[in-house]
Amino acid sequence: MRRSPLLPIFLTVFVDVLGLTLVLPLLPFYAEHFGASELVVGVLAASYAVCQLVSGPILGRISDRVGRKPTLLASQTGTFFGFLVIGSATSLPMLFVGRIIDGLTAGNLTIAQAYISDVTRPEERTRAFGLIGIAFGSGFLLGPAITGELASRFGYGAPAYGAAALSLTSILLTATLLPAKPIALAAPPEAAAAEPARASGASVIGRGDAFRRFFDRPLPRRRLLEFFAFTLSFSTLIGGLALFLERRFAFGVKETGYLYAFSGLVGGSIQGGAIGRLAKRFGEERLALIGFGTMVVGYGLLGVAYALPTLLVLVGIGAFGSAVVRPAVTTLLTKSVGRDEQGAALGVSQSLASLAQIVGPIGAGWLIEHRALSAYGLMAAGFAAVGVLLGLQKLPVGEPVES
Template identity: 30%
Template sequence: MNSRPTSRSPAMGFIMATVLIDMISVGLIIPVLPQLVGGFAQSPGEQIAAYGTVATAFAIANFLSSPVLGALSDRFGRRPVLLMGFTGLACSFFITAIATQLWMLVVVRLFSGAMNANAAVANAYVADITPPEQRGRRYGLLGAMFGLGFILGPVIGGILGGRYGLRAPFFAAGALAVCNGLYGFFVLPESLPSDRRRAFSWARVNPVASLMHLFELKGIGALLIVIALGSLAQFMLHTTWALYTGHKFGWNPEQIGYSLLAVGVMSVLGQGLLAGPFTKWLGAPRLMVAGMLSSGLCYLAWGLASQGWEMYAAIFANVVGFAAGAAGQTVIANAADPKSQGQTMGAVTGLSSLMMVIAPILGPRLLQPFADLPPTDWRVGMPYYLGGALLLAAAALASVHFARLRRAPAAAAAS
């Protein structure tokens, strides 16, 4: 992959456009992938099990590769690693579109997960070009692009899947990934100057060593558990939303796309408009805690919902949860060394990817025993009860952690 230097100066506009196109292409497939997998199953229970296998394949590969790709971006720059990720996504989407067997979907998701560390590299890109005091606002802008991608992607994917067949969104997603690769090749500048690059070392990039790197960051501590719990809840949502709403409310791909449109709108509103003011008002630590409390209650409301409109009501009520999306990244980025932002963000992504491995095993399996029950049975919401409990526990741990950090300077001065 060509990584020639460019004369353009790195800017937020470049990486925001890259993330937006990337998330649109990913969002396109969300409403239809469970149903595409279901085409190879004989019952709702088999569909859930097969979808869990496909999602787990992506997660395992991403967990193993994210630290490697993050460290490679520290060595060779962000741009070539992003270009490689776009290429991998495009190939995976096109192959998925023509898959005729379940094993083909599993293999291509393994490949896609191994090639894709775009989120980690994009976060490192922002850290490269942003002073610490501005990272809260800029991570909020980046989060808004993720949200905007979820506004456009799932809606377009749902409409394409509902009107032109389940495979149409995968062809569209592949085409967008190609466009993003071309944009990156001809337009996206490199953000990491040569004097801030570090040598690549295999000793630092195995998943366990990468996660241990996070323990070396001062002021992180229990936040590792907080990040893990929050990520597990988030990925349980991702792996069950289409299955859950389809079973409980009978939603088709187009209706699922519109529900994710609501999530995207709130993400853009929260992270694009409110994250900066909220961070300035509360500070990243308090915003992080408040956001997890709000999101935990939102999950519980989803699990208890008996009508589709209640899902929307919970989404719109979770304003603080959406605004807090970038707070954790800000805390970690500010604790990391400027020369290891890629490795650090890769390690955080690796931790999230580990939860992504667990989520499709846990979430769909919690739903599977109740797949043949009436949609009104309260037990159908089991994945969301657990997700809410995880987020509330994470909020409690984070609150205790930040309280200890605030007391530490006073204790040191007294001694």
């Protein structure tokens, strides 16, 4: 394990996600503490995504040109300062400033995914991307539960300061453990041939050119749209979940944190061992379809959940779906483009994710503000259903399949 190039990236992503999940369930309650309405809570979540929309493709291209490690360090430093601002917030505008700082430098996950693509063979990539899922699942298991305890004991600022400390730890891990230049586990000859093009900056393309390059080709376009549908569904759910729980079940930050932890336990269990076997048995395409389908069921039935056992079952079903869709679709995306295009393609996917993270939370906040709690769940399920429809479409005759 000490020699695996995936170990340091897993550790850095895990610590990053742990910090993120300390803040994620906190922000709606923190914002309401300063007088924010449900819609403003959604706008707060969207402000991060607006900034990420600008920064994501830029960071993806920079990482292709100057390397993953320095770009990741810069991104993590921005996250660190953003958490510090949130922890010291004395007003709602300060919360917005903290999220904006974090959003403008938000490239941690995209760069980590590009790094994984650098050091894995295509057939191993779903399992490797499952490491990101393990990091998310572990972070969602530990972070929200810790948030509830810290916020109830020391106030709303304490979890953000804890997240800042974790972000600083992540910076140190990246600086000391991550190789400056990724070394492929078993790089195929065509990958080695692509290195001169990458080194010369041939893969660095403008954002508009990147969208056109990938959306003009049926296979990358389909994968990007599937990723967009997934992120739109998931961000709608997460963007309104704390508000939904507060109004339907009278949950506070502590109870909400524990529910997030339960979701993380389910997702981490799937991605910790089962994702590789599931990918081999069903293939990434069918696995993505199964995941989208379970998201439709889990999210769509939230409106009929009035008892805690029903809520836990639906959250568990939805958590399974998101746990398998993310690595499957990400793998399919990286397989649909050339090796020297992967950083740019993941940057475009991050731009689409940012768009989703703008629309989802604002839509969820607006619906919950108008007490349309059932419609909130159906909205998240509807976006997942789009992913099902995309997965069922047949590619044009003659379109190459992923290698």
